Amino acid sequence: MAFDVCEVCGLKDSPVQSKKGASRASERVIKKYPNRRLYDTDSSTYITLADVKQLVMDQNLFVVRDAKTGDDITRSILLQIILEEEAGGAPMFTEQVLASIIRFYGNAMQGFMAPYLEKNIQAMVEVQAQMADKAQTFTPEMWSRFMSMQSPVLQGLMGTYVEQSKTAFQQMQEQMQKNAEQVLGAFGLKRP
Structure with a gap:
Protein backbone atom coordinates (compact mmCIF):
# COMPACT_ATOMS: atom_id res chain seq x y z
CA MET A 1 0.00 0.00 0.00
CA ALA A 2 1.21 3.51 -0.78
CA PHE A 3 -0.34 6.62 0.70
CA ASP A 4 -1.01 10.25 -0.10
CA VAL A 5 1.26 12.83 1.48
CA CYS A 6 0.28 14.22 4.86
CA GLU A 7 0.55 18.00 5.19
CA VAL A 8 1.66 17.69 8.80
CA CYS A 9 4.63 15.35 8.68
CA GLY A 10 5.31 14.69 5.01
CA LEU A 11 4.29 11.07 5.53
CA LYS A 12 1.43 9.09 4.20
CA ASP A 13 -2.08 9.99 5.13
CA SER A 14 -4.78 8.11 3.23
CA PRO A 15 -4.52 4.71 1.58
CA VAL A 16 -4.06 4.45 -2.17
CA GLN A 17 -3.54 1.02 -3.71
CA SER A 18 -0.23 0.48 -5.49
CA LYS A 19 1.88 -2.42 -6.61
CA LYS A 20 3.83 -4.24 -3.92
CA GLY A 21 7.25 -2.66 -3.53
CA ALA A 22 6.39 0.28 -5.79
CA SER A 23 7.14 3.80 -4.68
CA ARG A 24 6.71 7.23 -6.16
CA ALA A 25 9.69 8.98 -7.70
CA SER A 26 9.70 11.75 -5.06
CA GLU A 27 9.47 9.29 -2.16
CA ARG A 28 12.60 8.48 -0.19
CA VAL A 29 12.86 4.72 0.31
CA ILE A 30 14.26 3.22 3.47
CA LYS A 31 14.73 -0.52 3.58
CA LYS A 32 14.53 -2.49 6.81
CA TYR A 33 16.61 -5.63 6.85
CA PRO A 34 16.03 -8.72 9.01
CA ASN A 35 18.96 -7.69 11.23
CA ARG A 36 16.81 -4.64 12.19
CA ARG A 37 19.07 -2.24 10.29
CA LEU A 38 17.55 0.57 8.27
CA TYR A 39 19.13 1.45 4.93
CA ASP A 40 18.45 4.84 3.30
CA THR A 41 18.55 4.28 -0.45
CA ASP A 42 18.92 8.03 -1.15
CA SER A 43 22.10 8.46 0.85
CA SER A 44 23.24 4.82 0.47
CA THR A 45 23.90 4.60 4.21
CA TYR A 46 22.54 2.79 7.21
CA ILE A 47 20.47 5.02 9.48
CA THR A 48 18.93 4.81 12.95
CA LEU A 49 15.44 5.42 14.28
CA ALA A 50 16.73 8.83 15.40
CA ASP A 51 17.53 9.60 11.76
CA VAL A 52 14.04 8.51 10.71
CA LYS A 53 12.61 10.74 13.45
CA GLN A 54 14.61 13.64 11.99
CA LEU A 55 13.12 12.92 8.55
CA VAL A 56 9.67 13.23 10.14
CA MET A 57 10.65 16.45 11.92
CA ASP A 58 12.00 17.87 8.64
CA GLN A 59 8.76 16.83 6.90
CA ASN A 60 10.58 14.68 4.36
CA LEU A 61 8.44 12.27 2.37
CA PHE A 62 9.57 8.68 2.84
CA VAL A 63 8.43 5.09 2.96
CA VAL A 64 9.97 2.23 4.94
CA ARG A 65 9.87 -1.12 3.17
CA ASP A 66 10.74 -4.57 4.37
CA ALA A 67 13.85 -5.42 2.33
CA LYS A 68 12.80 -9.05 1.90
CA THR A 69 9.08 -8.72 1.06
CA GLY A 70 8.82 -5.11 -0.14
CA ASP A 71 5.87 -4.53 2.22
CA ASP A 72 5.29 -1.00 3.47
CA ILE A 73 6.17 -1.03 7.18
CA THR A 74 6.28 2.74 7.70
CA ARG A 75 3.55 2.66 10.36
CA SER A 76 5.41 0.13 12.51
CA ILE A 77 8.60 2.21 12.33
CA LEU A 78 6.68 5.35 13.32
CA LEU A 79 5.12 3.44 16.22
CA GLN A 80 8.62 2.39 17.32
CA ILE A 81 9.67 6.04 17.35
CA ILE A 82 6.60 6.97 19.41
CA LEU A 83 7.35 4.10 21.81
CA GLU A 84 10.92 5.36 22.30
CA GLU A 85 9.66 8.92 22.85
CA GLU A 86 7.06 7.72 25.35
CA ALA A 87 9.67 5.66 27.23
CA GLY A 88 11.95 8.71 27.42
CA GLY A 89 11.70 11.84 29.53
CA ALA A 90 8.22 13.36 29.24
CA PRO A 91 5.55 11.06 27.77
CA MET A 92 2.71 12.64 25.82
CA PHE A 93 0.11 9.97 26.57
CA THR A 94 -1.11 9.12 30.05
CA GLU A 95 -1.97 5.53 30.95
CA GLN A 96 -5.63 6.52 30.85
CA VAL A 97 -5.33 7.86 27.29
CA LEU A 98 -3.47 4.75 26.12
CA ALA A 99 -6.07 2.49 27.74
CA SER A 100 -8.85 4.46 26.05
CA ILE A 101 -7.17 4.13 22.67
CA ILE A 102 -6.82 0.36 23.19
CA ARG A 103 -10.53 0.13 24.04
CA PHE A 104 -11.43 1.67 20.67
CA TYR A 105 -9.85 -1.25 18.78
CA GLY A 106 -12.60 -3.64 17.70
CA ASN A 107 -15.22 -1.18 18.92
CA ALA A 108 -17.84 0.22 16.54
CA MET A 109 -16.24 3.63 17.06
CA GLN A 110 -12.81 2.52 15.75
Missing part, protein backbone atom coordinates in the same frame (compact mmCIF):
# COMPACT_ATOMS: atom_id res chain seq x y z
CA GLY A 111 -13.49 3.71 12.21
CA PHE A 112 -14.49 7.15 13.44
CA MET A 113 -11.67 7.61 15.91
CA ALA A 114 -8.78 7.95 13.44
CA PRO A 115 -10.37 10.77 11.39
CA TYR A 116 -11.46 12.52 14.59
CA LEU A 117 -7.96 12.40 16.09
CA GLU A 118 -6.40 13.38 12.77
CA LYS A 119 -8.62 16.46 12.44
CA ASN A 120 -7.88 17.51 16.01
CA ILE A 121 -4.14 17.11 15.58
CA GLN A 122 -4.29 19.03 12.31
CA ALA A 123 -6.21 21.81 14.07
CA MET A 124 -3.54 21.97 16.78
CA VAL A 125 -0.81 22.11 14.11
CA GLU A 126 -2.64 25.02 12.48
CA VAL A 127 -2.85 26.85 15.83
CA GLN A 128 0.86 26.22 16.35
CA ALA A 129 1.64 27.54 12.84
CA GLN A 130 -0.44 30.67 13.48
CA MET A 131 1.44 31.25 16.73
CA ALA A 132 4.78 30.79 14.95
CA ASP A 133 3.78 33.21 12.18
CA LYS A 134 2.77 35.84 14.69
CA ALA A 135 5.90 35.32 16.77
CA GLN A 136 8.23 35.89 13.78
CA THR A 137 6.97 39.45 13.25
CA PHE A 138 7.25 40.41 16.91
CA THR A 139 9.83 42.89 18.11
CA PRO A 140 10.82 42.73 21.81
CA GLU A 141 8.35 45.53 22.57
CA MET A 142 5.57 43.78 20.72
CA TRP A 143 6.43 40.54 22.50
CA SER A 144 6.02 42.32 25.87
CA ARG A 145 2.62 43.61 24.83
CA PHE A 146 1.67 40.18 23.54
CA MET A 147 2.55 38.58 26.87
CA SER A 148 0.43 41.14 28.72
CA MET A 149 -2.51 40.43 26.36
CA GLN A 150 -1.82 36.71 26.23
CA SER A 151 -5.29 35.56 27.23
CA PRO A 152 -7.33 37.23 24.44
CA VAL A 153 -4.89 36.14 21.71
CA LEU A 154 -4.65 32.57 22.95
CA GLN A 155 -8.39 32.46 23.45
CA GLY A 156 -8.85 33.43 19.81
CA LEU A 157 -6.44 30.77 18.60
CA MET A 158 -7.84 28.14 20.92
CA GLY A 159 -11.37 29.16 19.91
CA THR A 160 -10.48 28.20 16.35
CA TYR A 161 -9.18 24.84 17.54
CA VAL A 162 -12.26 24.21 19.70
CA GLU A 163 -14.55 25.09 16.79
CA GLN A 164 -12.69 22.69 14.47
CA SER A 165 -12.79 19.98 17.12
CA LYS A 166 -16.53 20.54 17.61
CA THR A 167 -17.11 20.32 13.85
CA ALA A 168 -15.11 17.08 13.62
CA PHE A 169 -17.11 15.59 16.50
CA GLN A 170 -20.42 16.62 14.90
CA GLN A 171 -19.36 15.03 11.60
CA MET A 172 -18.45 11.85 13.45
CA GLN A 173 -21.86 11.80 15.17
CA GLU A 174 -23.68 12.35 11.86
CA GLN A 175 -21.75 9.50 10.25
CA MET A 176 -22.57 7.21 13.18
CA GLN A 177 -26.24 8.13 12.89
CA LYS A 178 -26.25 7.32 9.16
CA ASN A 179 -24.53 3.99 9.82
CA ALA A 180 -27.02 3.13 12.57
CA GLU A 181 -29.94 3.91 10.25
CA GLN A 182 -28.42 1.69 7.54
CA VAL A 183 -27.99 -1.20 9.99
CA LEU A 184 -31.53 -0.80 11.32
CA GLY A 185 -32.83 -0.57 7.75
CA ALA A 186 -31.10 -3.83 6.86
CA PHE A 187 -33.16 -5.53 9.59
CA GLY A 188 -36.37 -3.83 8.49
CA LEU A 189 -36.40 -1.54 11.51
CA LYS A 190 -36.85 2.20 11.59
CA ARG A 191 -35.67 4.69 14.14
CA PRO A 192 -38.51 6.01 16.32
Whole structure:
Protein backbone atom coordinates (compact mmCIF):
# COMPACT_ATOMS: atom_id res chain seq x y z
CA MET A 1 0.00 0.00 0.00
CA ALA A 2 1.21 3.51 -0.78
CA PHE A 3 -0.34 6.62 0.70
CA ASP A 4 -1.01 10.25 -0.10
CA VAL A 5 1.26 12.83 1.48
CA CYS A 6 0.28 14.22 4.86
CA GLU A 7 0.55 18.00 5.19
CA VAL A 8 1.66 17.69 8.80
CA CYS A 9 4.63 15.35 8.68
CA GLY A 10 5.31 14.69 5.01
CA LEU A 11 4.29 11.07 5.53
CA LYS A 12 1.43 9.09 4.20
CA ASP A 13 -2.08 9.99 5.13
CA SER A 14 -4.78 8.11 3.23
CA PRO A 15 -4.52 4.71 1.58
CA VAL A 16 -4.06 4.45 -2.17
CA GLN A 17 -3.54 1.02 -3.71
CA SER A 18 -0.23 0.48 -5.49
CA LYS A 19 1.88 -2.42 -6.61
CA LYS A 20 3.83 -4.24 -3.92
CA GLY A 21 7.25 -2.66 -3.53
CA ALA A 22 6.39 0.28 -5.79
CA SER A 23 7.14 3.80 -4.68
CA ARG A 24 6.71 7.23 -6.16
CA ALA A 25 9.69 8.98 -7.70
CA SER A 26 9.70 11.75 -5.06
CA GLU A 27 9.47 9.29 -2.16
CA ARG A 28 12.60 8.48 -0.19
CA VAL A 29 12.86 4.72 0.31
CA ILE A 30 14.26 3.22 3.47
CA LYS A 31 14.73 -0.52 3.58
CA LYS A 32 14.53 -2.49 6.81
CA TYR A 33 16.61 -5.63 6.85
CA PRO A 34 16.03 -8.72 9.01
CA ASN A 35 18.96 -7.69 11.23
CA ARG A 36 16.81 -4.64 12.19
CA ARG A 37 19.07 -2.24 10.29
CA LEU A 38 17.55 0.57 8.27
CA TYR A 39 19.13 1.45 4.93
CA ASP A 40 18.45 4.84 3.30
CA THR A 41 18.55 4.28 -0.45
CA ASP A 42 18.92 8.03 -1.15
CA SER A 43 22.10 8.46 0.85
CA SER A 44 23.24 4.82 0.47
CA THR A 45 23.90 4.60 4.21
CA TYR A 46 22.54 2.79 7.21
CA ILE A 47 20.47 5.02 9.48
CA THR A 48 18.93 4.81 12.95
CA LEU A 49 15.44 5.42 14.28
CA ALA A 50 16.73 8.83 15.40
CA ASP A 51 17.53 9.60 11.76
CA VAL A 52 14.04 8.51 10.71
CA LYS A 53 12.61 10.74 13.45
CA GLN A 54 14.61 13.64 11.99
CA LEU A 55 13.12 12.92 8.55
CA VAL A 56 9.67 13.23 10.14
CA MET A 57 10.65 16.45 11.92
CA ASP A 58 12.00 17.87 8.64
CA GLN A 59 8.76 16.83 6.90
CA ASN A 60 10.58 14.68 4.36
CA LEU A 61 8.44 12.27 2.37
CA PHE A 62 9.57 8.68 2.84
CA VAL A 63 8.43 5.09 2.96
CA VAL A 64 9.97 2.23 4.94
CA ARG A 65 9.87 -1.12 3.17
CA ASP A 66 10.74 -4.57 4.37
CA ALA A 67 13.85 -5.42 2.33
CA LYS A 68 12.80 -9.05 1.90
CA THR A 69 9.08 -8.72 1.06
CA GLY A 70 8.82 -5.11 -0.14
CA ASP A 71 5.87 -4.53 2.22
CA ASP A 72 5.29 -1.00 3.47
CA ILE A 73 6.17 -1.03 7.18
CA THR A 74 6.28 2.74 7.70
CA ARG A 75 3.55 2.66 10.36
CA SER A 76 5.41 0.13 12.51
CA ILE A 77 8.60 2.21 12.33
CA LEU A 78 6.68 5.35 13.32
CA LEU A 79 5.12 3.44 16.22
CA GLN A 80 8.62 2.39 17.32
CA ILE A 81 9.67 6.04 17.35
CA ILE A 82 6.60 6.97 19.41
CA LEU A 83 7.35 4.10 21.81
CA GLU A 84 10.92 5.36 22.30
CA GLU A 85 9.66 8.92 22.85
CA GLU A 86 7.06 7.72 25.35
CA ALA A 87 9.67 5.66 27.23
CA GLY A 88 11.95 8.71 27.42
CA GLY A 89 11.70 11.84 29.53
CA ALA A 90 8.22 13.36 29.24
CA PRO A 91 5.55 11.06 27.77
CA MET A 92 2.71 12.64 25.82
CA PHE A 93 0.11 9.97 26.57
CA THR A 94 -1.11 9.12 30.05
CA GLU A 95 -1.97 5.53 30.95
CA GLN A 96 -5.63 6.52 30.85
CA VAL A 97 -5.33 7.86 27.29
CA LEU A 98 -3.47 4.75 26.12
CA ALA A 99 -6.07 2.49 27.74
CA SER A 100 -8.85 4.46 26.05
CA ILE A 101 -7.17 4.13 22.67
CA ILE A 102 -6.82 0.36 23.19
CA ARG A 103 -10.53 0.13 24.04
CA PHE A 104 -11.43 1.67 20.67
CA TYR A 105 -9.85 -1.25 18.78
CA GLY A 106 -12.60 -3.64 17.70
CA ASN A 107 -15.22 -1.18 18.92
CA ALA A 108 -17.84 0.22 16.54
CA MET A 109 -16.24 3.63 17.06
CA GLN A 110 -12.81 2.52 15.75
CA GLY A 111 -13.49 3.71 12.21
CA PHE A 112 -14.49 7.15 13.44
CA MET A 113 -11.67 7.61 15.91
CA ALA A 114 -8.78 7.95 13.44
CA PRO A 115 -10.37 10.77 11.39
CA TYR A 116 -11.46 12.52 14.59
CA LEU A 117 -7.96 12.40 16.09
CA GLU A 118 -6.40 13.38 12.77
CA LYS A 119 -8.62 16.46 12.44
CA ASN A 120 -7.88 17.51 16.01
CA ILE A 121 -4.14 17.11 15.58
CA GLN A 122 -4.29 19.03 12.31
CA ALA A 123 -6.21 21.81 14.07
CA MET A 124 -3.54 21.97 16.78
CA VAL A 125 -0.81 22.11 14.11
CA GLU A 126 -2.64 25.02 12.48
CA VAL A 127 -2.85 26.85 15.83
CA GLN A 128 0.86 26.22 16.35
CA ALA A 129 1.64 27.54 12.84
CA GLN A 130 -0.44 30.67 13.48
CA MET A 131 1.44 31.25 16.73
CA ALA A 132 4.78 30.79 14.95
CA ASP A 133 3.78 33.21 12.18
CA LYS A 134 2.77 35.84 14.69
CA ALA A 135 5.90 35.32 16.77
CA GLN A 136 8.23 35.89 13.78
CA THR A 137 6.97 39.45 13.25
CA PHE A 138 7.25 40.41 16.91
CA THR A 139 9.83 42.89 18.11
CA PRO A 140 10.82 42.73 21.81
CA GLU A 141 8.35 45.53 22.57
CA MET A 142 5.57 43.78 20.72
CA TRP A 143 6.43 40.54 22.50
CA SER A 144 6.02 42.32 25.87
CA ARG A 145 2.62 43.61 24.83
CA PHE A 146 1.67 40.18 23.54
CA MET A 147 2.55 38.58 26.87
CA SER A 148 0.43 41.14 28.72
CA MET A 149 -2.51 40.43 26.36
CA GLN A 150 -1.82 36.71 26.23
CA SER A 151 -5.29 35.56 27.23
CA PRO A 152 -7.33 37.23 24.44
CA VAL A 153 -4.89 36.14 21.71
CA LEU A 154 -4.65 32.57 22.95
CA GLN A 155 -8.39 32.46 23.45
CA GLY A 156 -8.85 33.43 19.81
CA LEU A 157 -6.44 30.77 18.60
CA MET A 158 -7.84 28.14 20.92
CA GLY A 159 -11.37 29.16 19.91
CA THR A 160 -10.48 28.20 16.35
CA TYR A 161 -9.18 24.84 17.54
CA VAL A 162 -12.26 24.21 19.70
CA GLU A 163 -14.55 25.09 16.79
CA GLN A 164 -12.69 22.69 14.47
CA SER A 165 -12.79 19.98 17.12
CA LYS A 166 -16.53 20.54 17.61
CA THR A 167 -17.11 20.32 13.85
CA ALA A 168 -15.11 17.08 13.62
CA PHE A 169 -17.11 15.59 16.50
CA GLN A 170 -20.42 16.62 14.90
CA GLN A 171 -19.36 15.03 11.60
CA MET A 172 -18.45 11.85 13.45
CA GLN A 173 -21.86 11.80 15.17
CA GLU A 174 -23.68 12.35 11.86
CA GLN A 175 -21.75 9.50 10.25
CA MET A 176 -22.57 7.21 13.18
CA GLN A 177 -26.24 8.13 12.89
CA LYS A 178 -26.25 7.32 9.16
CA ASN A 179 -24.53 3.99 9.82
CA ALA A 180 -27.02 3.13 12.57
CA GLU A 181 -29.94 3.91 10.25
CA GLN A 182 -28.42 1.69 7.54
CA VAL A 183 -27.99 -1.20 9.99
CA LEU A 184 -31.53 -0.80 11.32
CA GLY A 185 -32.83 -0.57 7.75
CA ALA A 186 -31.10 -3.83 6.86
CA PHE A 187 -33.16 -5.53 9.59
CA GLY A 188 -36.37 -3.83 8.49
CA LEU A 189 -36.40 -1.54 11.51
CA LYS A 190 -36.85 2.20 11.59
CA ARG A 191 -35.67 4.69 14.14
CA PRO A 192 -38.51 6.01 16.32
